[in-house]
Amino acid sequence: MNPEEGPTRRGFFGNLFVAWAIFLAGVHFAGAGAVRFLFPNVLFEPPLSFKAGVPSAYAEGVDESFKSSHAVWLVRTLSDPLSDRTGIEGMYALSTTCTHLGCIPNWQSADVKFKCPCHGSGFRMSGMNFEGPAPRPLERFRIVRADDGQILVDKNQKYQWEKNQWTSAEAYLPV
Amino acid sequence: MGLKEKIADTQIWRSIFRHGYPSTPRNRALAALSNVFLHLHPVKARKSGIKLSFTWCMGGITFFLFLLETITGVLLMFYYRPTIEYAYNDVIAMREHVPFGIMRELHRWGAHMMVLAVWLHMLRVFLTGSYKPPREFNWNVGVILLLLTLLLSFTGYLLPWDQLAIWAITVGSNMARAHPLIGHEGPGASLLAVGDVNLVTPASDIRFGLLAGRFVGAGALLRFYVLHCVAFPLVASLLMAVHFWRVRKDGGISGPM
Numbered sequence: 001m002n003p004e005e006g007p008t009r010r011g012f013f014g015n016l017f018v019a020w021a022i023f024l025a026g027v028h029f030a031g032a033g034a035v036r037f038l039f040p041n042v043l044f045e046p047p048l049s050f051k052a053g054v055p056s057a058y059a060e061g062v063d064e065s066f067k068s069s070h071a072v073w074l075v076r077t078l079s080d081p082l083s084d085r086t087g088i089e090g091m092y093a094l095s096t097t098c099t100h101l102g103c104i105p106n107w108q109s110a111d112v113k114f115k116c117p118c119h120g121s122g123f124r125m126s127g128m129n130f131e132g133p134a135p136r137p138l139e140r141f142r143i144v145r146a147d148d149g150q151i152l153v154d155k156n157q158k159y160q161w162e163k164n165q166w167t168s169a170e171a172y173l174p175v
Numbered sequence: 176m177g178l179k180e181k182i183a184d185t186q187i188w189r190s191i192f193r194h195g196y197p198s199t200p201r202n203r204a205l206a207a208l209s210n211v212f213l214h215l216h217p218v219k220a221r222k223s224g225i226k227l228s229f230t231w232c233m234g235g236i237t238f239f240l241f242l243l244e245t246i247t248g249v250l251l252m253f254y255y256r257p258t259i260e261y262a263y264n265d266v267i268a269m270r271e272h273v274p275f276g277i278m279r280e281l282h283r284w285g286a287h288m289m290v291l292a293v294w295l296h297m298l299r300v301f302l303t304g305s306y307k308p309p310r311e312f313n314w315n316v317g318v319i320l321l322l323l324t325l326l327l328s329f330t331g332y333l334l335p336w337d338q339l340a341i342w343a344i345t346v347g348s349n350m351a352r353a354h355p356l357i358g359h360e361g362p363g364a365s366l367l368a369v370g371d372v373n374l375v376t377p378a379s380d381i382r383f384g385l386l387a388g389r390f391v392g393a394g395a396l397l398r399f400y401v402l403h404c405v406a407f408p409l410v411a412s413l414l415m416a417v418h419f420w421r422v423r424k425d426g427g428i429s430g431p432m
């Protein structure tokens with residue numbers, strides 16, 4: 001092309017196309033970066049798995065030691081028919097999140113039930129819902145023995161009764 | 176030449192107002208058209224358009240309440256710190272330790288009234304058929320403004336950081352779990368995966384983006400504060416300018432075309 005003739009029509013549109021492509025790519029790259037910016041790499045939240053001492057430290061019933069720090073109740077029971085462990089003494093880790101809308105129920109030892117203050121859902125010690133609007137039982141978490149003999153609760157793995165998951169090997173820790 | 180004429184003849188005056196006294200139809204039109212605020216409004220209003228029984232003035236009241244919320248909100252920002260250490264105590268202090276402790280109540284009640292007024296405005300527009308062509312675009316702008324009002328109300332709900340606030344936002348944001356594709360309990364959440372690694376988890380879904388955490392905590396408070404004080408009012412202001420301008424362009428307030 002002779003420079004004195006100026007750009008050709010085809011050359012102009014070619015350049016225009018490249019310019020728009022670069023501009024739009026830049027906008028989308030910046031937009032994707034802005035969205036990614038909203039998701040931090042480090043969370044300052046309690047870890048999802050934690051050690052909870054040895055089973056012999058727990059008496060039969062509901063233990064609330066890890067409620068405020070890890071949102072978990074550790075329950076020791078002589079028998080757990082709901083997970084097919086009738087007559088097998090052991091422990092399970094119950095989620096403290098109400099299955100209705102996510103509030104935190106209170107353990108009422110006198111009535112032997114968990115009672116949610118938000119909308120009145122009630123759960124048995126097993127986690128089974130029996131009153132109020134909650135549509136399903138509380139969830140259980142993976143509970144195993146760590147190498148050092150301590151209880152290890154792992155909230156990455158949850159077990160739901162309505163999906164028949166409470167019978168899983170690591171949903172219940174025989175003691 | 177009287178004093179009025181002398182002032183109107185100065186360069187300062189004439190640099191601001193580029194028209195004569197609004198005593199002629201032409202100058203009246205120029206007064207509206209050459210003013211950035213007034214040009215959003217129609218030059219002339221129909222008699223029916225300003226009848227209270229016809230419009231309920233609900234759009235105007237909503238705008239008035241938005242201005243009230245902006246002014247009281249900016250004043251509250253001088254005292255409020257959006258961190259879990261300070262937020263609740265600062266809200267109490269606004270009432271107990273600051274002159275005109277009613278300022279926060281003004282902001283709160285104004286917010287309730289704004290939600291009410293914006294719904295009634297929508298009802299009125301529906302009842303008078305003012306959503307019909309050529310106003311259908313402005314109806315859509317109005318729907319987005321309604322959503323923004325509700326989002327402003329929702330984000331402001333968290334800021335006192337009391338039990339009601341935390342659990343209301345917990346319940347409200349749990350709905351985002353069920354969002355299709357990008358909520359970790361929603362339909363199709365497992366479709367977005369690379370090999371065995373699921374990309375939509377409690378720590379990466381849309382709810383997490385809203386709360387900056389797996390539960391309502393310090394990150395959520397700060398995020399809601401920024402959305403409440405900056406992002407949503409900014410977008411609402413832009414859309415309100417479009418909304419008012421389109422009222423004029425689409426044939427004035429309500430009334431038959």
